Amino acid sequence: MLPLYQKRAAEFSARATALQARYEKLGWVRLLSFLALVAVIILVWRETPWWSGMLTTGLGIFAFARLVRWHGRIQADAQHQQQLARLNTAEAQGQNNDFSAFSVGTDFVDPQHPYSYDMDLFGPYSLFQMVNRGSTSIGQARLASWLQDPSTNDVILERQAAGRDLAQQLEWQHHLRAYGAALEEEDGQIDRLYDWLKEPFVVEENTLRKVALWVAPLLFIVSMALWVTVWPWYQALLLLIPAGLWLRNSLEEIQKMHTLTGRAADTLRRYGQLISHIETAQFEAPKLKSLQAVFTEGDVSASQAIHKLAYRVSQLDVRYNAFVFLLEFSIVWDLQQAYRMDKWKLRHRDRLPQWFEALAELEALVSFGNLTMNQPEWIFPTLQEERQLHAEALGHPLLPNDKRVTNDISMPTAGHMHLLTGSNMAGKSTWLRTVGINIVLALAGAPVCARVFRLPQLQVYTSMRTQDALHESTSSFYAELKRLKFIIEAVEDPSKTAGRPVFFLLDEILKGTNSRDRHTGSKALIRQLIASKGAGIIATHDLELGELEAEANNQIENWAIEVDIKDGQLFFDYKLKRGVSQSFNATLLMQQMGIKV
Numbered sequence: 308m309l310p311l312y313q314k315r316a317a318e319f320s321a322r323a324t325a326l327q328a329r330y331e332k333l334g335w336v337r338l339l340s341f342l343a344l345v346a347v348i349i350l351v352w353r354e355t356p357w358w359s360g361m362l363t364t365g366l367g368i369f370a371f372a373r374l375v376r377w378h379g380r381i382q383a384d385a386q387h388q389q390q391l392a393r394l395n396t397a398e399a400q401g402q403n404n405d406f407s408a409f410s411v412g413t414d415f416v417d418p419q420h421p422y423s424y425d426m427d428l429f430g431p432y433s434l435f436q437m438v439n440r441g442s443t444s445i446g447q448a449r450l451a452s453w454l455q456d457p458s459t460n461d462v463i464l465e466r467q468a469a470g471r472d473l474a475q476q477l478e479w480q481h482h483l484r485a486y487g488a489a490l491e492e493e494d495g496q497i498d499r500l501y502d503w504l505k506e507p508f509v510v511e512e513n514t515l516r517k518v519a520l521w522v523a524p525l526l527f528i529v530s531m532a533l534w535v536t537v538w539p540w541y542q543a544l545l546l547l548i549p550a551g552l553w554l555r556n557s558l559e560e561i562q563k564m565h566t567l568t569g570r571a572a573d574t575l576r577r578y579g580q581l582i583s584h585i586e587t588a589q590f591e592a593p594k595l596k597s598l599q600a601v602f603t604e605g606d607v608s609a610s611q612a613i614h615k616l617a618y619r620v621s622q623l624d625v626r627y628n629a630f631v632f633l634l635e636f637s638i639v640w641d642l643q644q645a646y647r648m649d650k651w652k653l654r655h656r657d658r659l660p661q662w663f664e665a666l667a668e669l670e671a672l673v674s675f676g677n678l679t680m681n682q683p684e685w686i687f688p689t690l691q692e693e694r695q696l697h698a699e700a701l702g703h704p705l706l707p708n709d710k711r712v713t714n715d716i717s718m719p720t721a722g723h724m725h726l727l728t729g730s731n732m733a734g735k736s737t738w739l740r741t742v743g744i745n746i747v748l749a750l751a752g753a754p755v756c757a758r759v760f761r762l763p764q765l766q767v768y769t770s771m772r773t774q775d776a777l778h779e780s781t782s783s784f785y786a787e788l789k790r791l792k793f794i795i796e797a798v799e800d801p802s803k804t805a806g807r808p809v810f811f812l813l814d815e816i817l818k819g820t821n822s823r824d825r826h827t828g829s830k831a832l833i834r835q836l837i838a839s840k841g842a843g844i845i846a847t848h849d850l851e852l853g854e855l856e857a858e859a860n861n862q863i864e865n866w867a868i869e870v871d872i873k874d875g876q877l878f879f880d881y882k883l884k885r886g887v888s889q890s891f892n893a894t895l896l897m898q899q900m901g902i903k904v
Contacts, residue, residue: 326385442487446670466752473676811843
């Protein structure tokens with residue numbers, strides 16, 4: 308895949324350079340055309356009848372406007388090709404595990420979430436940064452929600468089919484993302500548009516204001532006619548007072564409308580462009596077809612309606628122009644634009660949220676399609692009713708292919724536990740995250756880093772990074788106890804997980820207390836989780852906990868990741884082995900750091 312993206316980046320960059328050069332050359336043609344047009348119009352007006360001058364002026368302006376639009380399209384195409392070059396360069400870097408060009412999703416970080424904080428779902432070098440290819444805020448938020456909340460089997464199967472379909476449509480995907488790459492969206496902009504939809508109409512349901520739309524321009528025409536003919540200017544201006552009163556009466560409502568919609572025109576244009584590209588796509592997956600139908604049903608397409616709303620918003624933005632008072636007193640500009648905004652809202656207010664919902668879903672699915680395309684060796688997991696987790700060649704998705712070590716796992720997901728021991732740096736925490744992240748991907752509808760992966764519905768809970776909280780006067784040990792209580796309650800009360808069994812991943816539990824209390828407390832916790840039919844993996848340095856396997860009636864399995872020491876050097880293979888760890892490396896590590904042991 309790496310040469311493919313590099314080749315595409317070079318091709319798109321070359322096209323962008325050629326188009327930009329063409330745009331700059333035609334800039335001179337545009338300038339000369341304008342000067343020639345001015346000269347011709349002057350000559351025609353001087354040498355021919357007035358009707359000939361009018362005709363020449365009209366046709367000349369029309370022709371020049373077409374030239375300007377054509378010239379602008381060349382520049383837009385050059386910018387689009389450059390965006391395609393950038394995203395292919397970013398994908399090539401991503402294949403080399405450099406995801407710095409993609410959004411990190413920091414806004415979605417939540418230390419209180421059942422697993423996202425411990426699993427590195429969000430933030431720099433996170434799963435979200437690796438997977439996300441959404442351009443809009445709503446698309447990124449939808450992907451984040453899928454990674455944070457397991458989906459039902461039917462929904463997962465729909466997303467898997469959509470991911471397979473999109474993986475075959477590289478060109479379509481990249482053009483969609485290139486259109487979105489130019490999007491500059493303000494925080495909360497879409498939420499403010501939703502708030503505007505809920506606001507009362509400004510003009511549509513007010514008869515007096517609807518009358519003003521016609522009466523105010525008429526009064527202005529009469530006023531100007533009287534000024535020119537018989538009245539002094541100060542008397543003529545009296546006829547403009549009603550327009551001022553109408554504007555004053557509606558000022559607060561129009562200001563609120565503008566606050567909720569202002570500066571959204573460019574965002575809406577980009578959204579419309581994305582949706583227009585979706586409307587013309589050829590999909591096979593039923594989920595993609597149903598989402599596409601949301602945009603095309605009815606008497607007007609979603610992209611056309613959104614482009615029209617963008618235009619209406621841009622016209623309302625004109626109210627901040629320094630000369631807008633002329634429009635206000637002549638045609639009550641604010642009321643005219645508010646009325647058109649009302650008419651749009653009356654027709655489409657129920658559909659706009661549906662369009663944005665469908666766009667968010669489709670962008671999140673594009674992320675899964677891109678992941679499927681970039682990782683052809685990954686597989687879509689099999690969902691099953693049997694309470695059994697089984698994976699072969701399971702690897703950490705964020706590790707490079709040449710450094711990734713895979714392992715197998717097979718265990719019941721009710722009343723069963725793997726107790727994982729091993730030396731420092733052996734890879735215990737990485738294995739916990741390997742299992743957890745792949746479960747998260749599987750239950751979101753994405754492919755997983757494995758050769759075989761079968762699982763039932765699960766809800767992951769983790770305790771791996773508990774920290775003290777000074778603002779709560781909470782020590783790290785007490786914070787861990789609160790976290791463990793959170794997990795125990797979820798294990799014992801299925802209503803907290805929508806009926807999904809909990810699969811817990813615990814790393815070095817009760818590490819904040821003395822060894823005797825830690826051992827006693829750990830044994831009690833393990834027994835309680837087993838009795839409550841909990842399942843999961845616990846990583847620990849406490850080798851004596853391995854004794855629990857003998858008393859657990861096959862409900863506890865001991866697994867270890869060993870470290871070899873040869874000639875004073877550490878050798879890690881990161882492979883799981885049955886039993887309790889027999890290797891120790893802490894003394895050697897301390898000696899290497901200068902501690903005289």
